[in-house]
Amino acid sequence: MSSSDLNAPAPVLVNLQLNGEATSVAVPPHWTLLELLRYGLGQTGTKQGCDKGDCGTCTVRIDGEPQLACLTLAVDVRDRSVETIEGLGTGGEPHPLQEAFARLGAAQCGFCTPGMLMSATAYVDDLTLQDNPQVKRDDIAAALAGNLCRCTGYTKILDAVEEVAHSVLNRQRELAESTAEDE
Ligand code: FES
Numbered sequence: 168m169s170s171s172d173l174n175a176p177a178p179v180l181v182n183l184q185l186n187g188e189a190t191s192v193a194v195p196p197h198w199t200l201l202e203l204l205r206y207g208l209g210q211t212g213t214k215q216g217c218d219k220g221d222c223g224t225c226t227v228r229i230d231g232e233p234q235l236a237c238l239t240l241a242v243d244v245r246d247r248s249v250e251t252i253e254g255l256g257t258g259g260e261p262h263p264l265q266e267a268f269a270r271l272g273a274a275q276c277g278f279c280t281p282g283m284l285m286s287a288t289a290y291v292d293d294l295t296l297q298d299n300p301q302v303k304r305d306d307i308a309a310a311l312a313g314n315l316c317r318c319t320g321y322t323k324i325l326d327a328v329e330e331v332a333h334s335v336l337n338r339q340r341e342l343a344e345s346t347a348e349d350e
């Protein structure tokens with residue numbers, strides 16, 4: 168054992184709900200959530216960009232809220248729920264936002280896309296909880312303001328999120344109307 172091994176801080180155990188699954192991983196106490204995901208668990212869908220809070224590509228949802236994994240200490244997600252791109256959809260069954268991003272050309276190199284999608288899902292989920300939800304382009308842009316994209320010029324990303332937000336709200340209204348008719 169080298170002297171640097173002897174000086175290394177003891178790992179700490181982090182228990183969390185990751186994409187709905189109880190997960191335990193031992194990590195160095197100074198690791199960020201981004202390091203826990205990518206190097207502790209090998210989940211590389213969450214991207215490592217600037218590593219200092221500027222680009223948004225590491226965005227995940229912690230207890231539903233979009234947060235930057237590169238600025239979150241791993242120990243701070245103990246006993247909390249973390250959602251990442253790996254939990255959003257699969258190639259065979261993509262999330263509607265993933266399908267719309269692909270169809271409308273909202274993902275080009277794709278480096279920003281996981282973080283962008285996590286912010287977008289939070290925006291759409293939040294809309295469904297509002298009393299009188301309105302889809303507004305400015306609100307979508309504000310929700311995605313922390314996610315930088317060097318390829319798309321943003322228009323197609325906004326188009327995709329706007330389309331999905333309308334479709335989710337329309338389905339929610341139809342469901343409410345059919346439930347009211349049944350009563
Ligand atoms: S990698 Fe976290 S904000 Fe850029």
Ligand code: FES
Nearest residue numbers: 275276316317318
């Ligand atoms: S698609 Fe390349 S950075 Fe956004």
